[in-house]
Amino acid sequence: MSEAEFEGIVESRWSGGASPFAINSKKLGMWLFIVSDSLTFSALLISYAYVRLETPNWPRPFEIWPAIAKSSFMTFVLLSSSLTMVLGVNAAFKGDRKKTVRYLIATIICGIAFVAIHATEWVTLFGEGVTPWGNPWGVPLFGGTFFGLTGLHMLHVTIGVAYLAIIAWGFGKGKYTAEHVEVSGLYWHFVDLVWMFIFPMVYLLSVNPK
Amino acid sequence: MSAHGHAELSHEHSVGTTRLFSIVWVWLLLLTAVEVFLAYERLEVHLMITILVGLSLIKAALIMSYFMHLRFERLGLFLLLVPAMVFCICMMLIMFFPDSIRLMNLRPH
Numbered sequence: 404m405s406e407a408e409f410e411g412i413v414e415s416r417w418s419g420g421a422s423p424f425a426i427n428s429k430k431l432g433m434w435l436f437i438v439s440d441s442l443t444f445s446a447l448l449i450s451y452a453y454v455r456l457e458t459p460n461w462p463r464p465f466e467i468w469p470a471i472a473k474s475s476f477m478t479f480v481l482l483s484s485s486l487t488m489v490l491g492v493n494a495a496f497k498g499d500r501k502k503t504v505r506y507l508i509a510t511i512i513c514g515i516a517f518v519a520i521h522a523t524e525w526v527t528l529f530g531e532g533v534t535p536w537g538n539p540w541g542v543p544l545f546g547g548t549f550f551g552l553t554g555l556h557m558l559h560v561t562i563g564v565a566y567l568a569i570i571a572w573g574f575g576k577g578k579y580t581a582e583h584v585e586v587s588g589l590y591w592h593f594v595d596l597v598w599m600f601i602f603p604m605v606y607l608l609s610v611n612p613k
Numbered sequence: 614m615s616a617h618g619h620a621e622l623s624h625e626h627s628v629g630t631t632r633l634f635s636i637v638w639v640w641l642l643l644l645t646a647v648e649v650f651l652a653y654e655r656l657e658v659h660l661m662i663t664i665l666v667g668l669s670l671i672k673a674a675l676i677m678s679y680f681m682h683l684r685f686e687r688l689g690l691f692l693l694l695v696p697a698m699v700f701c702i703c704m705m706l707i708m709f710f711p712d713s714i715r716l717m718n719l720r721p722h
Binding site: 423424425426431434435438441442445446449450452453455456457471475478479482483485486488489490493585588589592593595596599600602603604606607608610612 | 629631634635638641642645648649651652653655658659661662665666668669672673676677679680681682686687689690693694697698701702705706709710713714717
């Protein structure tokens with residue numbers, strides 16, 4: 404390799420120019436947001452793990468039906484929505500607007516189903532007297548951490564559904580580009596990723612072992 | 614330079630087929646099933662949380678590399694995002710656990 408060639412490679416890799424990571428600014432912005440948001444969730448999950456491990460009489464109220472069956476199904480729904488999302492992004496880059504919008508709508512429906520099932524789960528718990536401030540088992544932190552973690556996650560899912568609806572509408576009209584769809588996809592996958600931690604830590608560590 | 618960048622931008626998205634994404638999806642479902650199965654094994658809680666978080670980290674890595682396309686991006690983007698994130702989370706863990714456990718022990722019984 405001549406020195407000029409070597410210089411050329413070094414320059415293309417490190418000088419950056421207009422686009423050092425070969426991605427657009429929206430995508431870089433979303434990635435940076437995701438990193439900061441992941442730290443918010445990490446802080447909450449780490450403090451939850453501490454509280455969970457240091458409380459010997461932590462309640463284990465979740466039966467197979469409804470809590471574990473429902474939350475496993477919710478995990479399935481959210482994972483499937485990630486699959487439809489990624490296929491939507493692929494369709495968007497192929498320029499197939501109709502297919503993209505259809506995939507995005509499937510993703511939105513999964514998101515709404517997730518929030519709806521989770522809401523019934525909350526209502527059941529309220530019915531059992533579990534609130535963010537107290538519960539029949541005398542460990543108020545159980546409700547505080549459960550509703551705090553799942554509530555913040557539900558808020559993310561709700562915002563994600565609204566975000567995807569706007570993107571689907573705008574992309575169908577030709578207002579947005581495939582990059583917009585991809586960036587909204589990054590957010591959606593992140594919401595899915597966070598649930599992959601919340602589901603085992605909140606639900607599976609509190610199953611009723613019977 | 615800019616032409617080179619554009620060429621990379623346009624073909625980066627041809628990677629990743631429906632088949633590949635479906636396989637990743639199946640793996641994620643399988644790992645979830647393993648987690649649910651493990652929840653009913655009577656393991657000690659510290660061991661359980663370690664196994665569950667370990668499996669979840671694998672799932673997170675799968676989602677980030679395939680669904681979020683990080684595998685198909687330049688290495689530079691990965692190096693920008695992931696080490697910083699891992700470092701911050703490790704700092705939280707290192708700062709948080711020893712101090713809070715010490716505080717627990719200082720509490721009047």
